[in-house]
Amino acid sequence: MLGGSVLTLALTGSSFATQATTGQGVLASISSGLKQDEAKKIGTALDLIQSNYYQDVDRSKLVDGAINGMMQSLDDPYSSYMGKKTAEEFEETIEGSFSGIGAEVSSEDGNVVVVSPIKGSPAEKAGIRAKDVILTVNGESLHGLELNDAVSKIRGPKGSEAKLTVKRSGSTAPIEYTIVRADVDVETVKAHMEPGKIGVIEITQFSLNTGDRFKQELSKLEGEGMQGLVIDVRNNPGGVLSVVIDIAEQFVPKGKLIVQVEDKNKKRDQSVSKGSGKSYPVTLLMNKGSASASEILAGALQQSAxxxxxxxxxxxxxxxxxxFSKQLGDGSLLKITIAKWLTPNGSWIHKKGIKPDIAVDQPDYFSVAPINKEKTLNYNMNNTDIKSAQVMLDALGYKPGRKDGFFDQKTETAVKSFQKAQKLSESGDVDAKTAEALETALIKHIRDPKNDNQLKAGIAEVQKEIAASASKH
Incomplete structure (x- = not known):
């Protein structure tokens, strides 16, 4: 995405947004925002630094640092200050166009944590997963950096490489990725019809144009005689609140709740559907990377539709x-958490998530770690890179006979068979070329819908509900 900053659940066109953007009591001006003694203290600190620091200092950097310090003191990964350049990139994201590695991140306890890789992005293709902690980029540590600074290190020109070191829960050693930065597909809605008139609509994020695109694709599928629908929000990090409400309203019957937004005074703004609902069955696919607006859609469809x-x-x-950008006056931006949202039944899912009605895991090879290409793997060795190679070989049908990381004779035979199929030197060793070929073949295998357990299960559930409905009639 931006290769960085969080695409949060943004408010546009709601009563909360109108109140928030008036600037009343929030950075309206220094004179109204700070008490006299507070302004004096900050001003004195600024003067002392400029007068006494052993090097020349940039006054604007000191001011930005003070604001960053205020935001960090909130201990909220979703509230942040953005300089002009980062603010422009954030606005582009909401508009639906962006470039980078395609990974949505937040800052938690001084760490840069992946919220979700965007579907089809370089990060997703490389194997980055939700909840991964990005430790370094091109050898530079990200720990303790302000999110904006971390973002600037992850970003870079299209075609350039970002070498990431990632810490992942369940893995003892850090995992290394080399990702080529690229433009990320701005199309947020993709749809197709499966056999049996089962429609599938994938939403990659909720940008300003997503609602209209969803209506177009849904109308097209319905016009083709669709009998059931699978909505896919896996690895969708969220987006604009009004857009997800608009999409949910098409499925939630009139008078039922879609979402509740509660401010600091416990006042709730309830979004009530004006739609009519649908007569056909609907399932929604989600995973660990489905966040924010995706979870609003999940809660609304589950509890009200x-x-x-x-x-x-x-x-x-x-x-x-x-x-808040107009109030700051220089192109910079403050992103502030102003409320929490609740599902129709009043549940707050923060840091807990939503449980699926039917849990479906993907095969183990969907989450296999990449192979370190600096070392050649061969007979009688035993390590986690060999385990990854064995998982890949097994997924591709080459049957190494084990997936525990020990390179035995059967593993060597499987490697030779793969090398022969790929027209590589049949050494039986996993060198850099063989490792790259394995990963490329696995990505192609993963992206084949035939191997997507969750999608197949979603389609099967819709088919089951269609059949049950038909038997009643």
């Missing part, structure tokens, strides 16, 4: 942010 949720537990982001 009778849809089945399938896949994995969602990410767990239950707060709402709004952006």
């Amino acid at each position: 009778g849809a089945k949720l399938m896949g994995e537990n969602s990410f767990g982001k239950g707060t709402v942010q709004t952006s």
Whole structure:
């Protein structure tokens, strides 16, 4: 995405947004925002630094640092200050166009944590997963950096390489990735019809144009005689609140709740559907990378439209942010958490996520770590890179006979068979070329819908509900 900053649940066109963006009591001006003694203290600190620091200092950097310090003191990964350049990139993201590695991140306890890789992005293709902690980029540590600084290190020109070191839960050693930065597909809605008139609509994020695109694709599928629908929000990190409400309203019957937004005074703004609902069955696919607006859609469809949720537990982001830029006057931006959102039944899913009605895991090779290409792997060795190679070989049908990391004779035979099929030197060793070929073949295998357990299960559930409905009639 931006290769960085969090795409939060943004407010546009709602009563909360209108109140927030008036600037009343929030950075309206220094004179109204600071008491006299507070302004004096900050001003004195600024003067002392400029007068006494052993090097020349940039005054604007000191001011930015003071604001960053205020935001960090909130201990909220979704509230942040952005300089002019980062603010422009953030606005582009909401508009639906962006470039980078395609990984949505937040800052938690001084660490840069992946919220979700965007579907089809370089990060997803490389194997980056939700909840991964990015330790270094091109050898530079990200620990303790402000999110904006971390973002600037992850970003870079299209075609350039970002070498990431990642810490992943369940892995003892850090994992290394080399990702080529690219433009990320701005198309947020993709749809197709499966056999049996089962429609599938994938939403990669909720940008300003996503609602209109969803309506177009849904109308097209319905016009082709669709009998059931699978909505796919896996690895969708969220987006604009009004857009997800607009999409949910098409499935939630009139008068039923879609979402509740609660401010600091416990006042709730309830979004009530004006739609009519759908007569056909709907399932929604989600995973650990389904966050924020994706979870609003999941909660609304499950609790108010009778849809089945399938896949994995969602990410767990239950707060709402709004952006303040006009008040700052220089192109910079403050993104502040102003409320929390609740599901129709009043549940707050923050840091817990939503459980699927039907849990469906993907095969183990969907989450296999990449192979370190600096070392050649061969007979009688035993390590985690060999384990990754064995998982890949097994997934591709070459049957190494084990997946425990020990390079035995059967593993060597499997490697030779793969090398022969790929027209590589049949050494039986996993060198850099063989490792790259394995990973490329695996990505192609993973992206084949035939191997997507969750999608197949979602389609099967819709087919089952269609059949049950038909038998009643």
